[in-house]
Amino acid sequence: MIKVSEHIENLVPYKSGNKIDRNITREEFKKLINLASNENPLGPSPLAIEAIKNNIGELNIYPDPTSPELIAKLAEKFNKDPKNLMVGHGSDSILQYIFYTFFKKGDELLTASSTFIGTYVNANKQGMTTILVPMKKDYSFDLNAILSKITLKTKVIYLANPNNPTATMFTHSDFVKFMAKVPKDVLVILDEAYWLYAKSMPGYLDGFEFENENLIVIRTLSKAYGLAGLRVGFAYAPEYMINYLNRVKLPFEPNSLAQIAAVAALDDEDFIGKMLEVNHKSMDILLDAIDNAGIARTEPSANFVMMILDNEVKARTLCNKFLDNGIVVRQLPMFGLPNAIRISTGTVEQSEKAAKVIYSK
Ligand SMILES: Cc1ncc(COP(=O)(O)O)c(C=O)c1O
Structure with missing residues (x-):
C-alpha cells in the first residue's frame, strides 16, 4: 500500500450542500427545492446556453492555454490590464493554485472561524496551520482581531466579502484601514464570489479598485451568472503573482465550452438584471418570514441569509421540517455553527414556499 503524509491522511472528502442525510438519488434530489448551495434559481445565463449550443461541435479541439477571449472580455468589463487577470476551473481551483504556489507545510493561514470551507481544506492539503479568529457578534469578519493575531509565521490572510455562510460584509473603509496595517509580505486573499449581489449595499468594497502588491481578489461565475456546473472563476492580482500562478496552473482550464x-x-446584462430583481424580492420574503417567526438572523448582503436558532437540536428540527416540505437548506456544523442554518434565495415562488415553513415553525 502506498503511504500518504499525515496531513493528507487527515483530510475528509468534501460534503456539498447538494447532499442530504436522507437516502435519495441525485434525480430525486433534483426534484426538491435546493436552497442549500447559493445557486442561481433562474438557471444559467441564456446567452451562455446559446454560446454552448453554437460551439458544441468543436469539442475535439484543445482550448488556447492563455484563454485570450475570456481574459480580453474580463479586461474590457472590469477595465483592467489582461496581465493582472487569470481564469480557472472555478474560483475554488484558483484558490488551490494560490495555496500551492505561495505556501508550504508549516506556513500559517489566518482567517475567520466561520468562512468558506474550501480555504481550510486548501491549507490542510498543504500541511499548513490555520489560526481561526472568532467572528464579531454580528457574525462579520473581525478585521481588528485578525490584525492582532498576525505574527512572523503568518503567511496568508483569507477574507470573504460577502462571507459564506454568514452573508455579512465589511466595507470599503474597513478594508482600506485593514490593508494599511497588514505587513507587505503577508498575502491577503479577498474572495468576492458574491460581489454582484453586494454592489448596491452601502459601503460596498470593490476589490478590483486596489493595487496592493500583496492582494489577490478572486471571483466566480458560479453564482450570479448561474454557471456553477460549468466551473469558471477569475482572479485579479499584481502581474508578478499572475505569472507565478500561470506557471502552476493546468494549461487547459477552464475547458473550451466554459470559456x-x-x-x-x-x-448578459438582462439576465443579471432579472437575477438581482428576483434575489431582492425573494430576500424580502425570507427576511419577513424569519423576523415574524422571531428567529435571529444575520444582515445579508448576498443571495442567502443565516438563521440562528437557540441550539443545534432546534436547527436540525427546522431543517427536517424544510425537507418534509420538499426544501433543502443547510445546517452549519461544519462551519462551527451547529445552531445556524443557511438558506439561499430561490425564485419568488420557491421563497414563498420556504417562508410558509418558517412561519409555521
Ligand atoms: C465564498 C466562496 N468562495 C468560493 C466559492 C467557490 O466557487 P466556485 O464555484 O467558483 O469554485 C464559493 C462557493 O460556494 C464561495 O461561497
Missing part, C-alpha cells in the same frame, strides 16, 4: 459560455454570460 465560450463565460464570455457570453459576462455580456
Whole structure:
C-alpha cells in the first residue's frame, strides 16, 4: 500500500450542500427545492446556453492555454490590464493554485472561524496551520482581531466579502484601514464570489479598485451568472503573482465550452438584471418570514441569509421540517455553527414556499 503524509491522511472528502442525510438519488434530489448551495434559481445565463449550443461541435479541439477571449472580455468589463487577470476551473481551483504556489507545510493561514470551507481544506492539503479568529457578534469578519493575531509565521490572510455562510460584509473603509496595517509580505486573499449581489449595499468594497502588491481578489461565475456546473472563476492580482500562478496552473482550464459560455454570460446584462430583481424580492420574503417567526438572523448582503436558532437540536428540527416540505437548506456544523442554518434565495415562488415553513415553525 502506498503511504500518504499525515496531513493528507487527515483530510475528509468534501460534503456539498447538494447532499442530504436522507437516502435519495441525485434525480430525486433534483426534484426538491435546493436552497442549500447559493445557486442561481433562474438557471444559467441564456446567452451562455446559446454560446454552448453554437460551439458544441468543436469539442475535439484543445482550448488556447492563455484563454485570450475570456481574459480580453474580463479586461474590457472590469477595465483592467489582461496581465493582472487569470481564469480557472472555478474560483475554488484558483484558490488551490494560490495555496500551492505561495505556501508550504508549516506556513500559517489566518482567517475567520466561520468562512468558506474550501480555504481550510486548501491549507490542510498543504500541511499548513490555520489560526481561526472568532467572528464579531454580528457574525462579520473581525478585521481588528485578525490584525492582532498576525505574527512572523503568518503567511496568508483569507477574507470573504460577502462571507459564506454568514452573508455579512465589511466595507470599503474597513478594508482600506485593514490593508494599511497588514505587513507587505503577508498575502491577503479577498474572495468576492458574491460581489454582484453586494454592489448596491452601502459601503460596498470593490476589490478590483486596489493595487496592493500583496492582494489577490478572486471571483466566480458560479453564482450570479448561474454557471456553477460549468466551473469558471477569475482572479485579479499584481502581474508578478499572475505569472507565478500561470506557471502552476493546468494549461487547459477552464475547458473550451466554459470559456465560450463565460464570455457570453459576462455580456448578459438582462439576465443579471432579472437575477438581482428576483434575489431582492425573494430576500424580502425570507427576511419577513424569519423576523415574524422571531428567529435571529444575520444582515445579508448576498443571495442567502443565516438563521440562528437557540441550539443545534432546534436547527436540525427546522431543517427536517424544510425537507418534509420538499426544501433543502443547510445546517452549519461544519462551519462551527451547529445552531445556524443557511438558506439561499430561490425564485419568488420557491421563497414563498420556504417562508410558509418558517412561519409555521
Ligand atoms: C465564498 C466562496 N468562495 C468560493 C466559492 C467557490 O466557487 P466556485 O464555484 O467558483 O469554485 C464559493 C462557493 O460556494 C464561495 O461561497
